[in-house]
Amino acid sequence: MANMAKRRALIIDVQPTTRWALRNYFEGRGYEVAEAESGIEALALAERFHPDALVMDCHLRNEENNELVEQVRSVLGNVPVIVVASFERIDEAIPAIRLSLERDSKDDVPLLEVEKKHIERVLRKHQGNVEKTAAVLGISRSSLYERIKKYNISTS
Numbered sequence: 001m002a003n004m005a006k007r008r009a010l011i012i013d014v015q016p017t018t019r020w021a022l023r024n025y026f027e028g029r030g031y032e033v034a035e036a037e038s039g040i041e042a043l044a045l046a047e048r049f050h051p052d053a054l055v056m057d058c059h060l061r062n063e064e065n066n067e068l069v070e071q072v073r074s075v076l077g078n079v080p081v082i083v084v085a086s087f088e089r090i091d092e093a094i095p096a097i098r099l100s101l102e103r104d105s106k107d108d109v110p111l112l113e114v115e116k117k118h119i120e121r122v123l124r125k126h127q128g129n130v131e132k133t134a135a136v137l138g139i140s141r142s143s144l145y146e147r148i149k150k151y152n153i154s155t156s
Contacts, residue, residue: 006032010051012042013084017138022055022084043071055082116151119144128155 009031011022019035026033034049036042046054119137126132134144148155 006030007053008032008034008049008051009053009055010034010036010042010046010049011055012036012039013057014038015057018057018084026055039067039071043075047075050076051079053080053082055084057084112151115147116153119147119151120153123148123153123155130155 007030009026011019011026011033012035013019013022014037019037023033023035031053034045034051036045042054042056045051119133122133122136123130126136130141130144130148134141137144139147147153
């Protein structure tokens, strides 16, 4: 029996842990996976790797997402695009999806600002408890402390 070529997925996300989780998911389903941290890196990889699917973070700026998808499609044709989003609860996800569909790219918020606001919200929800907040965010306490310092977030 001849070897069948594996399907290929190109994952684009700034967070290494998210890329790792997506890699495990797709490799577990028989995909060969390549990873990129940015649209520029993804485009270069797409030209060499020729993915069958593009998996990208919904928190990249819309203009970067749209531009990247168009550039990849100019190289590869109509490759399917999977946009990944994560929310604690479905009732938070639905309004965010609706909002993202309605908004114009001029209203985009930089990824770092999205991360800062999300950390602040989860910290407030857990009354400043760093251990609970880190667990909800899926990061270590030391990583959370680094972000708290980086964004000058109050834990009280």
